[in-house]
Amino acid sequence: MNDRPNILLDMDGVLVDFVEGAILACGASVEECYRKWTPGLYDVVKVLGIGEEEFWRKVESKGEDFWAHLRQYPWSRSLYDGCSEFGEVFFLTKPTLDPKSCSGKVRWMQAFLGGRLAARNYLLGPPKYLCAKPWNILVDDCEPNVDLFAAAGGKAILFPQVWNRRHAQANSLRCERMLCEVEEVIRGLPARLGP
Numbered sequence: 001m002n003d004r005p006n007i008l009l010d011m012d013g014v015l016v017d018f019v020e021g022a023i024l025a026c027g028a029s030v031e032e033c034y035r036k037w038t039p040g041l042y043d044v045v046k047v048l049g050i051g052e053e054e055f056w057r058k059v060e061s062k063g064e065d066f067w068a069h070l071r072q073y074p075w076s077r078s079l080y081d082g083c084s085e086f087g088e089v090f091f092l093t094k095p096t097l098d099p100k101s102c103s104g105k106v107r108w109m110q111a112f113l114g115g116r117l118a119a120r121n122y123l124l125g126p127p128k129y130l131c132a133k134p135w136n137i138l139v140d141d142c143e144p145n146v147d148l149f150a151a152a153g154g155k156a157i158l159f160p161q162v163w164n165r166r167h168a169q170a171n172s173l174r175c176e177r178m179l180c181e182v183e184e185v186i187r188g189l190p191a192r193l194g195p
């Protein structure tokens with residue numbers, strides 16, 4: 001049995017800049033949206049001021065390539081590599097209602113890890129809390145995901161973004177901060193009882 005913890009990294013908002021891609025798909029200005037963003041407001045759709053249906057129609061019209069070609073954040077590589085030093089890293093990501101988001105996300109992972117064979121450590125699905133176990137650490141930018149995961153018995157760290165309650169820490173130091181927090185959580189883990 002491996003004695004390293006499992007670190008489950010969310011994609012959109014943690015490693016992948018979905019928000020930028022979505023704003024551009026809707027024909028809006030990224031700079032303008034961030035300027036008028038109310039800190040703590042989760043939903044980019046509300047910032048854009050359009051309807052939910054119109055938003056997803058525009059995103060989905062870009063097809064699988066939209067998901068495959070989203071930009072990584074400047075810290076994504078350091079965060080992934082840093083977490084890999086502490087434990088086994090898995091992508092844990094929620095697809096949209098469009099099945100093409102699943103294949104697009106897998107392509108993104110394959111490109112990020114440099115090959116098809118490298119990208120085997122992933123799970124796709126909305127109920128992230130089902131992965132909650134004492135030795136599973138979730139890093140996610142979505143408050144309900146983090147709260148449900150912790151309530152279900154896992155360890156969860158909210159990744160600071162302008163759209164969540166840690167918006168004051170959404171700065172250039174957030175990757176270092178996350179790695180420190182992951183390390184701290186690992187130090188406090190109980191003795192391992194199972195895989």
Ligand SMILES: [Mg+2]
Pocket residue numbers: 010011012013014140141142
């Ligand atoms: Mg996310």
